[in-house]
Amino acid sequence: MLHIVIMAGGSGTRFWPASRGRRPKQFLQLATDHSLLRETYERITPLAPPERVWVVTAESTAELSRDVLPELPPGNVLGEPMGRDTAACVGFAAEAALSRDPGAVCIVLPADHVISDGAALCSALAAGARHVETVGGLLTFGIRPTAPETGFGYLLLGGREGESNGHPVHALDRFVEKPDAATAAEYLAHGGYLWNSGMFAWRAADLLGEMERQLPRLRAGLAEIATALGTEAEAEVVAARYPELQRISIDYGVMEGAGQGWILPVDFPWSDVGSWPALREVKEADADGNVVRGRVAAVDSRQSILVSEGPVIGVAGVEGLVVVATEDAVLVVPADRAQEVKTIVGKLKDAGWDDVL
């Protein structure tokens, strides 16, 4: 049967001060009044009942995830004692799904993306799942690019191999790392390069079979964990074994070398909301081009991202600025330098101001 695996393990500092160590991006309300995790869950509810929805997240955010998704059986939230990259993450979920359902087919998707057209998403996901359920292999969903983005990895389409529910399915040629601007422009012109969305579909058994072949040590570690799943020893075994799992991405660790790799291209609007300025992609701007959240008074200001999680923000005469305010911290940075949030966070760490990290 169809299982949904939501990867909610991300951490990171790009959304400081809203995101914190104990409240990473997927728990933020960026596009709507719901957290990205909640939105991700709600988008896929047409595909599977809560009993077959899994969340893999950091152990430290497992309780928060259960609070956000009270419909899920608590055991469906799998806590990672530490992040071991995406291969371990999806393998963990595959073992969990298999432990309940020997015929499990998994759709895997990140918790922190914004996709407004849920119907288009579900149609594509269902088609991908149906394809792998029928013919096996590992399938990844590729987004048709709309701009020469340098912030994403790309997938290269192989030949068209078939169709599922009206969606063409191609062979997966290869994964390509984030390109420079010139290369990204070539990719866009070429037409055969898609954005790597981080969404996948496979039979759980097929994924673990490929891991057995390509990453036998990882597979062995997961198998040990699998034997403990649902028993009293689960927490202890996970805590002991998970940190030893090989740290490698599903893309390069398994997908690229898979016996049968597929790409299902999709072209619905999609954003990974990679930084504060990307809020513009998922939230409508006002007449002055400002993207506003919370109580904000903007005087003669344009093209800015003005986000409050509590305090009133008053700005005048600013342009292209990011201002984010929480109860205990404020960020101000030009939109075109938003990547420097990392540097700020580093400086806060150096200063020992851990209360705001």
Add this chain to the structure above:
Amino acid sequence: MLHIVIMAGGSGTRFWPASRGRRPKQFLQLATDHSLLRETYERITPLAPPERVWVVTAESTAELSRDVLPELPPGNVLGEPMGRDTAACVGFAAEAALSRDPGAVCIVLPADHVISDGAALCSALAAGARHVETVGGLLTFGIRPTAPETGFGYLLLGGREGESNGHPVHALDRFVEKPDAATAAEYLAHGGYLWNSGMFAWRAADLLGEMERQLPRLRAGLAEIATALGTEAEAEVVAARYPELQRISIDYGVMEGAGQGWILPVDFPWSDVGSWPALREVKEADADGNVVRGRVAAVDSRQSILVSEGPVIGVAGVEGLVVVATEDAVLVVPADRAQEVKTIVGKLKDAGWDDVL
């Protein structure tokens, strides 16, 4: 004997979000860890004991003033039911001082200026007080200008009439409204124009005599209040009569037409800290030219005013910006547009967000 009158009635929005309706500028810690009112008091302690220090402030901030200056007898904090400009304010204080001391000489000074050289200030104030104690008349202190400021009123020096404790004393020619830039440059070149500091000295009886002559209605209202001072009826009479007092400045209402008007020129560093960017005049900048208060992490940022009253502020890549954060509000405005804080506050008022005003 010598009395000190601190005018702490100012309100205003130029220091939003730090200043609020119930906490105007004189209660802010702008230059040091003490409020401007406290600093003003501490500067003049060599001149008079607490029993002869008076504070005139809004009724709504009288308790706060007593908290800031616990040394003062509570009755020395005079609460104005509403602001009636400076003539009423200094008249009120003169009546209060006279009610205890028929020979009272008053030095009057605003609560919200920053003067780092307290000794120079006290020397000048004492000299001015000595002058009026000896020869009578109303004396104002003028600051020798160091720049063609358009934000201040000016005083025009008359002829030199004498000297007090080594300080020359001139006749007061006239008060001049805030000039435009060209006129301010002329004033600076001329040499006879001084900044109007808002500091004064007079015998209380002389001031009230001039009011009797020039502003008889105001004087009559004050006299009614005077009869109630120190009695059980004080609060009631002040509440009833004060709002009826004539609204006029001491400069144009009394000083300019006084039988004997004096100017004592001073040249110590002085700032009225008129807006956030003026913090630069009273607080040392760091190596990047940033004036910083509170927990601030500034990355590659210059010439900015970064003030926190609680939240951590993180900025990167900004220049010439004012960022002020309190627990419930944040201001971001370029320093050269700091006057637009008023517009922001107006917008907050329109939005009904009175909790941050």
